[in-house]
Amino acid sequence: MTSVFETQLFIGKNIRFAAPDPGTDAAVESKWTEDAAYLHAIGIRPAYPLPVNVVKKQHEEDQKEANKNHLFRWAVRLREDDRLIGWAKISNFEWTHHIGVVALGIGMSDDRRKGFGAEALGMLLRYAFDELNLHRLRAVVPGYNDGAQRFFARFGFVEEVRRREALLLNGQRYDDVWMGLLQREWRT
């Protein structure tokens, strides 16, 4: 039987969860925001590139929220060369109801479709359900992001809400989809 003290929450097979390092991460993340498709994929609209100092400021705000347990955010780094490839977070908590929202992103398109996102989500879910003891999670998926709904569905998320025509992108209306995963569904 594995001792509870051997749990490795932050180390995966190819990636690891690290504390954000505003000093060095901000420059990398700022570059990601120059890709409008990346911003759209993670639901940030309107797309707008962020200078390094603004990203740093966001990190400071995030840390304040983290100190109040309002937000848990990790830098996702490759174990091989410690390169920063993305981020993962749990936020928007309602503690009395034990619920939260998960989100993640892989910054550069070359780093996608390699299983890193799936690995990160698996670790995120484990943290949410086994460490934070949350009862349920939400993932928000913009309707124009084709792969995202399938991605979350692989982990057991089901579509719960479809806010019709809630998004307007490139002159076309898309739905905004909320998916949900209960702790007991994840466990089985």
Add this chain to the structure above:
Amino acid sequence: MDLFTGTLVRLAPSHDTQYLRLLDSEPQPQLTEARIRKEDETRGLPDGKGFGFDIRALAEDRLLGFVYLGIINWIDRDAWTAIAIGERDSWGQGFGTDAMRITLRYAFSELHLHRVTLSVFSNNTRAIRSYEKAGFRHEGRIREAMRRDGAFFDILQMGILRAEWQG
């Protein structure tokens, strides 16, 4: 025709900004919530610009409650609404439905929004019926979103599109 007057109620300027944080025992500085006592509750509205109105009965100008239209996403032309009729004696008389009609008229004809969103507890049948009458359609159910008195409740999401609004 006055934009803010219905058949039973009118929407009046609200001077009570504290109403937006009412009934919350834990301070949540980044959240602004409008909550109906024992009725429906919008979930975790972030602090944002919005329009809050008192609901006053046309008869005697009696204060009945509060309605809020906010978290306005001008890019997507979508907003959230929340409504409260405070006194139990004032429930079930059409005040909320009338106030919501005025609010939707404001949202669609004045703000030119594309849709309005709300959430409601699954066991709040009176409110659900009222929203259906106002034109809202069901858009989903957040399972076991609330834990109260040892039981779980779902939260229903509803939305109305401009094309579904009968101006």
